[in-house]
Amino acid sequence: MPHERPARLPGAEAGVLAFPDQRSVSRAAEARLAEAVGLAASIGLTIVHSAAFPLRTRRPSTLLGEGQVEAAKLAIEENKVGVVVVDAALTPVQQRNLERAWGCKVIDRTGLILEIFGERARTREGSLQVELAHLEYQRTRLVRSWTHLERQRGGFGFLGGPGESQIEIDRRLIGERIVKLKKELEQVRRTRGLHRAARTRVPFPVVALVGYTNAGKSTLFNALTGAGVYAQDQLFATLDPTMRAIRLPSGRTVILSDTVGFISDLPTQLIEAFRATLEEVAAADIILHVRDVAHPDTSSQRSDVLGVLHEMASGENPTLDEHWMGRTIEVLNKADLLGGIADVPGTDASAIAVSALTGEGLDILRAALDARLAANMVTLDYALPPSDGARIAWLYQHGEVLAREDADDCIRLTVRLSPADRARFEQA
Known part of the structure; x- marks a missing residue:
């Protein structure tokens, strides 16, 4: 199944472009740009150029204006940039058009964060989560990534007809994988629920x-x-x-x-x-x-x-x-x-x-x-026989013992407990 990911390019030269607009007025342009540079550097990209362009309107074809596209192109050529990170969410059409205009690979903010998560995840759960997120993202980009696969394949079975195009097959395979991943992650949720239930029993x-x-x-x-x-x-x-x-x-x-x-x-x-x-x-x-x-x-x-x-x-x-x-x-x-x-x-x-x-x-x-x-705990007094060491130890482990008085026939404890621990102790 085709599964394109933003290329891991440790040491590759990259440019970072941030586009602050009216939706980001609460965040300074310099802070957004610095964060984008940090994100790109965290996967081994060497940053050779960065710039912030004010974005007044979002053009459907390229996100930014013609003059800004040309200004970025000059900087890309001058610095021999191989990867451009755009600190914005690009549509597949915008990403394709910018790659054509600049003659290099373009990664948007979503793709960059997905790449970072893919490198950082270590457990199976983390890997499943990253793969699911990436496939959800990739499914919308097949038109851009796999235009060479638009050819038709023959019909299946005895029905004949035009059959499925390769891109439709890719979409179907990705959809099937997404369904499988969601089922596996649902099992993770159930497992976590069991762990939480166990912590409730021994809280x-x-x-x-x-x-x-x-x-x-x-x-x-x-x-x-x-x-x-x-x-x-x-x-x-x-x-x-x-x-x-x-x-x-x-x-x-x-x-x-x-x-x-x-x-x-x-x-x-x-x-x-x-x-x-x-x-x-x-x-x-x-x-x-x-x-x-x-x-x-x-x-x-x-x-x-x-x-x-x-x-x-x-x-x-x-x-x-x-x-x-x-x-x-x-x-x-x-x-x-x-x-x-x-x-x-x-x-x-x-x-x-x-x-x-x-x-x-x-x-x-x-x-x-x-x-x-x-704040939500209650203070209680208990008198326990010295032989009941297990319950005394339980109170020390789950509560806060404020006072203790030892006698020959009993041990008196003043303990602060949560309501749940109190009910559990008194019902035991």
Whole structure:
């Protein structure tokens, strides 16, 4: 089955063009261009030229005006560019026309992000999600990519007739593969549901990290858990979800979940394909929204994350949209780039400044997690026989023991428990 992907060209010379328009007024043109350059560089492209063109109207044939096409062509020829990355969503016709005008390969924002995800995915789940997203994208581009296959094949069976063209066969094969992938991903969702049910039976609160790509989620994850999750100063360093148990100052155990980073104008194919991964956010007791507070575009990045969460919540995860605000703590990361946590404005109980790199502010964050989890808990007194070591250990593991009094015939514990843990303990 034909399956064209944007060529992996490590070391190839590339140009990046960003087209800020009326839909992107909240994001500075320089910030958009810098992000696009970072995306292209993250897959090994050598950036030899970049430029931002103001886009007043979107031309159906080439997206941008004739003068801009010609100006870009001169820069492409002068710098001997082999790949042009256009920081916009191109239609198949626009992509084809720009390739003809410039005489080189053109990749749009969606294709570039799909290529990055394809290189970063490590688990089978991640690979399935990327393949599904790519096929959804590719299906609309067969006209551009496979025009040489428009020839007709003979009829099938005894019906005769003109039969299917090769491009129709390609579309049908891609459609069949998409159906198969969706079934496999549905099985992933069921498996995740079973894992969540298991955590409910032996409950630990779940804390999910979300945020814009390269905000420092994985660095924070490593700092809190001591894990060795891949963390680099690059976009989309983490794609596959990772979970670890951590111990808070109260002694309470929570599960920390690191998820894929968000980005502005995230392709709709990826929002759907990664729904199974991001369901962890919907099931979380607390959401840590990690922000790069030192980034000049941090406010717009925050809006982009909230927008993706809202889009994910529509349909099958309405509870995410209804309750996630009350479960969210904003983590203003990279405070070290501003001089320290004392120099970060706007911090309070719902916005905590930290530096995952230096560790500054992490104790405050851990205490805030404890306080948020304790808000809905109840304080109870239990008297247990000394021989009932298993239940005593269970209370220490799942609750916060505030006081203990040992006597010959019983052990009295004052414990703070969640309502679910209280019901489970008293029904045992």
